[in-house]
Amino acid sequence: MxxxxxxxxxxPRTYWREIELPTFQSLDQDIxxxxxxxxxxxxxxxxxxxxxxxxxxxxxxxxxxxxxxxTGHTTAKLTxxxxxxxxxxIHHLGKEKARKYYESMMMAVQFVENTVKEKGIxxxxxxxxxxVYATTDEYAAKLKNEWEAYKSLDIAGALKDSIxxxxxxxxxxxxxxxxxxxxxxFLKALLEEAINAGCSVYENTVADGIEDDxxxxxxxxxxxxxxxxxHVIIASHFPFYDKPGLYFAKMYADxxxxxxxxxxxxxxxxxxxxxxxxxxxxxxTPLDNGENLLIVGGENHKTGQGVDTLKHFExxxxxxxxxxxxNEYQYxxxxxDNVTLDKIPYIGPYTSQRKNVLVATGYKKWGMSTGILxxxxxxxxxxxxxxxxxxxxxxxxxxxxxxxxxxxxxxxDVAKHLLKxxxxxxxxxxxxxxxxxxxxxxxxxxxxxxxxxxxxxxxIVDTTCTHLGCECEWNHAEKSWDCPCHGSRYSYAGxxxxxxxxxxxxxxxKGEV
Numbered sequence: 001m002x003x004x005x006x007x008x009x010x011x012p013r014t015y016w017r018e019i020e021l022p023t024f025q026s027l028d029q030d031i032x033x034x035x036x037x038x039x040x041x042x043x044x045x046x047x048x049x050x051x052x053x054x055x056x057x058x059x060x061x062x063x064x065x066x067x068x069x070x071t072g073h074t075t076a077k078l079t080x081x082x083x084x085x086x087x088x089x090i091h092h093l094g095k096e097k098a099r100k101y102y103e104s105m106m107m108a109v110q111f112v113e114n115t116v117k118e119k120g121i122x123x124x125x126x127x128x129x130x131x132v133y134a135t136t137d138e139y140a141a142k143l144k145n146e147w148e149a150y151k152s153l154d155i156a157g158a159l160k161d162s163i164x165x166x167x168x169x170x171x172x173x174x175x176x177x178x179x180x181x182x183x184x185x186f187l188k189a190l191l192e193e194a195i196n197a198g199c200s201v202y203e204n205t206v207a208d209g210i211e212d213d214x215x216x217x218x219x220x221x222x223x224x225x226x227x228x229x230x231h232v233i234i235a236s237h238f239p240f241y242d243k244p245g246l247y248f249a250k251m252y253a254d255x256x257x258x259x260x261x262x263x264x265x266x267x268x269x270x271x272x273x274x275x276x277x278x279x280x281x282x283x284x285t286p287l288d289n290g291e292n293l294l295i296v297g298g299e300n301h302k303t304g305q306g307v308d309t310l311k312h313f314e315x316x317x318x319x320x321x322x323x324x325x326x327n328e329y330q331y332x333x334x335x336x337d338n339v340t341l342d343k344i345p346y347i348g349p350y351t352s353q354r355k356n357v358l359v360a361t362g363y364k365k366w367g368m369s370t371g372i373l374x375x376x377x378x379x380x381x382x383x384x385x386x387x388x389x390x391x392x393x394x395x396x397x398x399x400x401x402x403x404x405x406x407x408x409x410x411x412x413d414v415a416k417h418l419l420k421x422x423x424x425x426x427x428x429x430x431x432x433x434x435x436x437x438x439x440x441x442x443x444x445x446x447x448x449x450x451x452x453x454x455x456x457x458x459x460i461v462d463t464t465c466t467h468l469g470c471e472c473e474w475n476h477a478e479k480s481w482d483c484p485c486h487g488s489r490y491s492y493a494g495x496x497x498x499x500x501x502x503x504x505x506x507x508x509x510k511g512e513v
Contacts, residue, residue: 129271
């Protein structure tokens, strides 16, 4: 099948979502609970499981459907090997904290392994070796430095000179005792246990704000209900309640892509990721019919920036065809991740003055191990008042030692794109569009965004992001409007897909041309 044919094919959103998940009603009344969790992904569901085991009354509020966010759009690697980080962490954090970071992630891997065994969860769990490989001399040298960091921190692994694929590598760094799994099968089992222990779940329930956040916080939904709680956990990927913490200024949004294919090659095992650019992630997952699905990911870029998004899928397809050969191209999906200033997630009290509101965000691209770690850390803070890893992940860590260089760099990029969108020369008009096409256009003398669906219905929106006023760009692959400044995303009709924004784009016109 050619690249062009594949761009026209209607792909399922993600392989992981092809299981039956329970559905839940939206919240239609005020309620009181011990812990309100905003977000039904890996952090929220794991935290609900752990908290209900402690005897607490828990409610999960999910804006859409459970497990339909980033958790359902992952490559599902369970690992402490988060790229080349440990040499950097030793220099910036010290050896003790770098080791604790590793231990915290290995705790998450071990939790999944132990839980799978104890409860007999069928979630395709398997132990794997994880590899970072380099195809250039520059990154081979960095791998050698990282290997020295591994030895210094007593991380089990090895430095090798090859991987079992037709990829010309200069070096490969292996970390032992890592794992992979089917995240939704695993989390579905945890959710069922939490519900049996009294957890309530509300889908299509949009959290819009928090009242009394210093004392007894109340989550206010968009439809007006209030959830009063002793503690609130914000596990909504990007914090829905952002004004006090200004998290949008301390993170940037990054998108990445993945495809799922069948190939004739026998997979040798292991999980692989490139150190160089463009990024490439490789793993397999077993299918129910005994075959394997090869998952190849990568092509990361800042949200709303870079080339036509569809080209990222095409590049992954070309790479996979060249290295493995494609028999059947079945799936493709993308994900958005938030990256913090120092590459370490924010997990803990929302601010130093708001101890009863807790947050977990900024997982970079390692949400499986980090999400589980976050659930344990936040559960310990709520139940026991402390956790041995809390100092590493504290969201308030920059109050004492702000990373000014990263703040300036991140927000200078925001300013650049804010200005670029305002000064852009626009030549296209809505009448130029073909069915299925979207673009920035000139409409009534102003910049706007237009999309014409397959039936010829035209949607024209104001492309000014409702968060802080940057101009959104068209995402061809997902048919969305993406903000290049802070990562807000909207549907072609202007509805909010992803925060930090809460308000839709203005719909200027809808109808037949």
